[in-house]
Amino acid sequence: MNFRTIRTFRSSLGPLEQAQIVISTAVVVTLITILAFRVVSGEKLGWYDLISVVTVGVIGFLIVWSTISYGRINEQQKQELLALKTIAEAVNRAIDIPYLLQNALQEAKRLLDVEYAWAYAIENDRLQLALHRGTAELPTTVFPEGPLDADARKLLLTPQIRKRPTDAKMRRGAAWAYDGVAAWASVPIMMKDQFFGVIVVASVNRRAITDRHIDLMTAFANQIGVAMENAALFQRLRKSEEQYMDLFEHSPDMYHIVNRDGIVVSCNQTESMRLQYRKDDIVGQPVFKLYPPSSHASVRRTLHLLFDEGRPVEGAEEQMMTSTGEHIDVSVNTSIIYDEAHRPVLARAVARDITEKKRLEARVLHAQRIDSIGNLAGGVAHDFNNILTSILGSTAIMKRKMRKTDPWFRFVDIIETASRRGAALTRQLLTFARKTNVAFKPIIVNDIVDETLRLFERSIDKTITIRTRLASEICLINGDDGQIQQALLNLLINARDAMPDGGVVTVTTARSDGTGPRVGGGEQRTLEMVAVTVADDGVGMDAATQQHIFEPFFTTKDQGKGTGLGLSVVYGVVNAHNGYIQMQSEEGRGTQFQLFFPLLPASEPARRPTTPKRAVSGRRIARILIVDDEPDVGDVIAGMLSSLGYATTFVDSGRKAMAAYRRGRRYAAVVLDLNMPVMGGRETLLKLREIDPGVRVLISTGYSNKNTDVADLVELADGFLQKPYQTEELDRALRTVLESLRSS
Numbered sequence: 001m002n003f004r005t006i007r008t009f010r011s012s013l014g015p016l017e018q019a020q021i022v023i024s025t026a027v028v029v030t031l032i033t034i035l036a037f038r039v040v041s042g043e044k045l046g047w048y049d050l051i052s053v054v055t056v057g058v059i060g061f062l063i064v065w066s067t068i069s070y071g072r073i074n075e076q077q078k079q080e081l082l083a084l085k086t087i088a089e090a091v092n093r094a095i096d097i098p099y100l101l102q103n104a105l106q107e108a109k110r111l112l113d114v115e116y117a118w119a120y121a122i123e124n125d126r127l128q129l130a131l132h133r134g135t136a137e138l139p140t141t142v143f144p145e146g147p148l149d150a151d152a153r154k155l156l157l158t159p160q161i162r163k164r165p166t167d168a169k170m171r172r173g174a175a176w177a178y179d180g181v182a183a184w185a186s187v188p189i190m191m192k193d194q195f196f197g198v199i200v201v202a203s204v205n206r207r208a209i210t211d212r213h214i215d216l217m218t219a220f221a222n223q224i225g226v227a228m229e230n231a232a233l234f235q236r237l238r239k240s241e242e243q244y245m246d247l248f249e250h251s252p253d254m255y256h257i258v259n260r261d262g263i264v265v266s267c268n269q270t271e272s273m274r275l276q277y278r279k280d281d282i283v284g285q286p287v288f289k290l291y292p293p294s295s296h297a298s299v300r301r302t303l304h305l306l307f308d309e310g311r312p313v314e315g316a317e318e319q320m321m322t323s324t325g326e327h328i329d330v331s332v333n334t335s336i337i338y339d340e341a342h343r344p345v346l347a348r349a350v351a352r353d354i355t356e357k358k359r360l361e362a363r364v365l366h367a368q369r370i371d372s373i374g375n376l377a378g379g380v381a382h383d384f385n386n387i388l389t390s391i392l393g394s395t396a397i398m399k400r401k402m403r404k405t406d407p408w409f410r411f412v413d414i415i416e417t418a419s420r421r422g423a424a425l426t427r428q429l430l431t432f433a434r435k436t437n438v439a440f441k442p443i444i445v446n447d448i449v450d451e452t453l454r455l456f457e458r459s460i461d462k463t464i465t466i467r468t469r470l471a472s473e474i475c476l477i478n479g480d481d482g483q484i485q486q487a488l489l490n491l492l493i494n495a496r497d498a499m500p501d502g503g504v505v506t507v508t509t510a511r512s513d514g515t516g517p518r519v520g521g522g523e524q525r526t527l528e529m530v531a532v533t534v535a536d537d538g539v540g541m542d543a544a545t546q547q548h549i550f551e552p553f554f555t556t557k558d559q560g561k562g563t564g565l566g567l568s569v570v571y572g573v574v575n576a577h578n579g580y581i582q583m584q585s586e587e588g589r590g591t592q593f594q595l596f597f598p599l600l601p602a603s604e605p606a607r608r609p610t611t612p613k614r615a616v617s618g619r620r621i622a623r624i625l626i627v628d629d630e631p632d633v634g635d636v637i638a639g640m641l642s643s644l645g646y647a648t649t650f651v652d653s654g655r656k657a658m659a660a661y662r663r664g665r666r667y668a669a670v671v672l673d674l675n676m677p678v679m680g681g682r683e684t685l686l687k688l689r690e691i692d693p694g695v696r697v698l699i700s701t702g703y704s705n706k707n708t709d710v711a712d713l714v715e716l717a718d719g720f721l722q723k724p725y726q727t728e729e730l731d732r733a734l735r736t737v738l739e740s741l742r743s744s
Contacts, residue, residue: 116202182206254351276323388724393636445475463502475530487573491534498538535592541585623647628673654679669696
């Protein structure tokens, strides 16, 4: 044996073994020294020499024994610490709780040298088996699964060891409920002072589990509790990150992040889907790709503000562009991401799609403009009707005084014809302004369409084809057949004019729920509707033209070929019938109008219009009071009545009418204008009824009796006559009022 072999042997020994060898060598050397000294000196060994040798030997033995015992304890503690370290490393590496428990059971079985291991979890006050190892062949588990009461919870919270009774006790009747195992131990798993579960180990050897195992399992369970707490925190963090990513990816707003060079470094799924790109087609590309060329200058200014001036942009309205070229309106808010030196390195952009909002705003502005124009048109028509009343009344009086052979008769006739054309224009204005007289009754839509098409066919040549697809079921609406026919005729005439080289006009009727974009008419409802569609394949309209089509006097036709009131009348008719309009048009591809009207129940029958009874001629009543703030109109009405044989009195205000009645004068009837200054027609009518409850009043106004301002007064009055009118109409209306007086 050489020196290298001895050194290798010494290095292979642990500190405890080396200490034992040193102590043993010292004892042996001491004994040899004592014996050698006696032999060399020639002295005989006495009892005290024997006692000295025995004493040294005993002391040496005690020293060696105590050193070995202490070394074993240290070695055992070292192994336990190594075991705990191994377990801690095994469980702390796991971030998934099931995987963590799996590692824990595997290490417990190995380090505790047992055959079986279980891990139980507490969920909703129930004990549930989470994992097990090496127990496939066992007929039972240590703890049954199920709800926990207070006693069972207390038992599980207590570390415990159970061993099978000895054979002698078993013969005396002792019971053991755990077949297949001779001993088991359990310790609770605590996580932040909360009872999470139980670790159980078992062995087929009754002496394999001792109190030392309980201490080791307790330390082991503590490590598991800490590891599980960390795993739970990690899972919550991961879930939070997943929720954040889900929120980011599926936010209703579009997100992208750009660098100083204007390159997109990330975007969310919403932006990818809305712009119809794959995310890979956006990330890494210049941000200008997402904007139309007209917006590139604005984007450059935004990048300059963000990265050069450090100023975020808020509420900027821009346009983005999809992969198909569609432009969408967005509201953009930005924020800056700084580096450690507080320099802008990235910029976040949040783009909210406001395309629909902008469309709604445009519709609201359009509706407000149409409403304002309607109010203006109604006022103009009212005043114009007063003028036409004077002209038509004057021409009627003049024609009654002239013969047809009179050289001036032809010019009076021209004045009357022109006035009638003016009256037709004012009626269209009032229809647009929803101030016309609408005679509502149940009507069948298909009948109106058929009748209108028969009229329209007379005005077209053979280059235009009419196709119809009418609903098979009866569609009943509450409306004025004359106005609806006028609206349909206007649409058909526009379709004809939009096809100068011929084409196809398609007219359809169908039931509908009325969904879709509304471009004109009343408030969109969810009632069951009937849709009347007029479509052509003519020249169509651009977007700018579509914004003005319902405005009165707006026309795309050549000068002298259109009044610009056709679609205005359609708008007014649909409004008056509580319907609405949908329109689609594209340059070169034609136009389609859909008129929606609320349906009536099919059980309500259509009624024919009632014919008013013919006025019965009778003796002329001596005096009629005319109240109108327009002197010319009053003089003309007085002249018309005088030509009919009535005696008249004209006053130009409500106050003068009151004064005439207070003087005791009574009149057979009063022709009353409603739109007067100071004391209006409403107040005058009520005051007259206070003085003479039996007074007969014929309302004469430029507004219709469906106007909300006069509708209630029409019910109080005895008759209504809309300006302008002629002598025959005035005579007929006044006779009706006077006949009601006679019959009462």
